[in-house]
Amino acid sequence: MALDLESLRVLSAVVSEGGFAKAAEKLNKTQSAVSYQIQKLEQRLGADLFDRSAYRAELTPVGERILTEGERLLQQAEHVSHLVDQFSAGWEPRLELVVDGMMPSKVLLSVLKEMVNLNIPTHVQLRVEYLGGVQQRFERGDAELMLALAYEPSNRYVVNALKPVETLLVVAADHALARVNNITLDTLQQHVELTVHDSSYLKAHGGWQTFGGERVFYLSDFRAKREALTMGLGYGWMPMTMIQDELDSKQLVELDYQGGSRHQYTPVLINRRDQALGRAGQWLIERLLERFG
């Protein structure tokens, strides 16, 4: 036989109303129904909750603890019932978001934190992918919102452009390339290039991102790449926002590359045209456009 909430509600009422009969009135029951529930609870727990030796029933120490724990339980049960009210008020139960790891995470996280502070009931699942991996995950249907840097266009998407993100071609200050001027592609190709592994299977982009040298090291994310760069392992593109400190302290320096050492990505916030976003998704888009856009 397992615990049930009704007994706990009765227990709580008895204590707060100060007696069995008064609790009964509050709960729209009779006094004997209250007696019954309390006795049932006592049986289930195998311990007395009230000391009946005196005129009025008094809580035992055990009863006192069960009361406080029980009231917490009731409150949490209340929370669960309340959840669906919020769902029917338009807040989706869950929202999955795929983000390119190159996006500045601070802004995103601060928005998510605001979401928590506002007690928005939606559970947000954040997933970080790289380059093609973002769209791939989105297409697979796991996520309803994606924040990507590059994507294969489709008329099934609703696209919101955000503020461009600047990337720089950098090396460690003590790397050989740091001292060369007007670097050619040939020169670059003689050194190790560092790049973040595209997290899609396809890897169908290529393009200007890599230089096609013989030695390319693939790192798992930008944090690893930044470490490898500062260690002087090679050169590579990095989003400006992630290496501001290293540039300021001159640990990393911008390459003087003929082909250009700066590049701007325009990040986009995409959701499906056919599948309407819930309130949390809309809220998130608004907030991100406001801060990133």
Added chain:
Amino acid sequence: MALDLESLRVLSAVVSEGGFAKAAEKLNKTQSAVSYQIQKLEQRLGADLFDRSAYRAELTPVGERILTEGERLLQQAEHVSHLVDQFSAGWEPRLELVVDGMMPSKVLLSVLKEMVNLNIPTHVQLRVEYLGGVQQRFERGDAELMLALAYEPSNRYVVNALKPVETLLVVAADHALARVNNITLDTLQQHVELTVHDSSYLKAHGGWQTFGGERVFYLSDFRAKREALTMGLGYGWMPMTMIQDELDSKQLVELDYQGGSRHQYTPVLINRRDQALGRAGQWLIERLLERFG
């Protein structure tokens, strides 16, 4: 109509067993009883938990959230039932402890922390009083265990002596008294004495603690007293352990008082002989004797 745990148990079983019929078997019910519970829950929440359009019922997003929240609720309910098992295994539901504020709090707190780490279910209420206030609170019956420095003996007590605590008569290094040698009582009485307010109504002790000068400042606790001492407001007794840093840094210095500038208290751990302690109280005594004793 309010939430009930049975429906949640059924929901959980349906999902974990992968079907209504299998859940029914696990719960020793029939399949129609499972249907009934699920439908009841859906009605109560006012939302579908399963999508029945396909062959097998599939959780809706709302259902998924309710499931996870519900399972948490069940686990907490389990915890409540489990509590009484622990109570009947000898762990008292609550234990109140009165401690003299002069006791080194670190040791005590580390023991309490260990208690939490061991998942001892007893709720400990710690109350700090001073001098006579400790015993008074204990006598009033609120607490079952007291850690006092001085007390009125009684044969109703079980007394455990702990390691003596040393107190010193000190002033700030820049106080006039700091430069006087072989101080007499007269001299002392011309300065401000700092003392902690006895938290009993009675204040029935007096004795060597105060010097009976004209100007005595009463502070609310030893933290305040230490501050007042280091500010040079006056002189007074302090437990050694609380002013080790100030002595080392020479902010505070020991007085050279004729009547002696050191005094040892023997703290005692007392519980009532008639009212047996629960497992937590015994555990606490053992641990405190081990560390303090």
Added chain:
DNA sequence: ACACTACATCAAATTTTCTGATGGAGTTAA
């Protein structure tokens, strides 16, 4: 001592939950 309050107890009424049988719809495999 008298009226009153607090809670327990019991049989009967009522409500909730379960069972067992049935049925429609999708699935599987020959």
Added chain:
DNA sequence: TTAACTCCATCAGAAAATTTGATGTAGTGT
């Protein structure tokens, strides 16, 4: 494509849990 099967809904009646209303015992207060 059919036959056998699984999944779940539904319904009436059975069983169980809960509530009621009446009554009883004991303590309170005046």
